[in-house]
């Protein structure tokens with residue numbers, strides 16, 4: 619716990635008293651609620667079940683107003699990086715669910731808080747291996763790929779990864795190749811692949827599905843009625859793949875892709 623005592627000027631208190639009247643009202647911003655009310659009016663049940671005292675409600679209001687400021691996009695930059703909470707931890711701490719994470723400011727957080735914070739936008743989680751110290755992954759708790767991630771994907775995939783698609787990298791979006799965001803996928807380079815917008819949209823329940831193989835290539839599996847045994851990997855943008863000796867796990871044969879989309883589409887950063 620960090621103690622906070624404050625002496626405010628009348629002007630500063632004039633600002634905070636109205637913010638507290640709003641965000642520290644009974645039923646607002648209550649961490650005990652499954653879906654805390656942070657905008658609009660709390661339900662009567664949220665008000666009736668709020669057992670916090672005034673100090674606790676003001677504490678939770680400080681957290682809520684701080685989050686709103688971080689998410690507004692108006693916080694600008696700090697030493698050249700967007701103002702955002704950055705937490706580092708180790709894979710071993712995450713896996714044990716009993717370790718700690720440390721913020722860029724040196725605050726130590728229990729892993730359960732780190733995991734809870736991952737539900738909010740504009741936080742970064744850097745994961746290291748405890749024994750070797752090597753950087754394992756940078757998770758970003760929102761569904762948009764960062765510029766650095768896009769550069770890595772452009773370098774690795776070269777263009778849309780759907781077999782036979784010729785749309786280049788600048789016409790492609792970052793696509794969650796393993797678990798879709800809605801199912802809890804991470805914005806993590808090893809889970810992402812490039813896909814043009816029509817192919818990105820073709821991945822859905824009952825349609826195409828994608829997975830990442832052991833060589834970090836996106837494999838596309840058609841729905842049964844379109845499956846003619848065609849290749850699962852696109853070599854158009856990376857012809858060097860054709861020079862590689864065949865593996866057992868790569869299906870042989872190649873036929874035209876019946877679902878090939880049309881021309882290039884505008885680039886976007888949305889991750890589907």
Ligand SMILES: [Zn+2]
Pocket residue numbers: 778779780783784785813814815817879
């Ligand atoms: Zn495509």
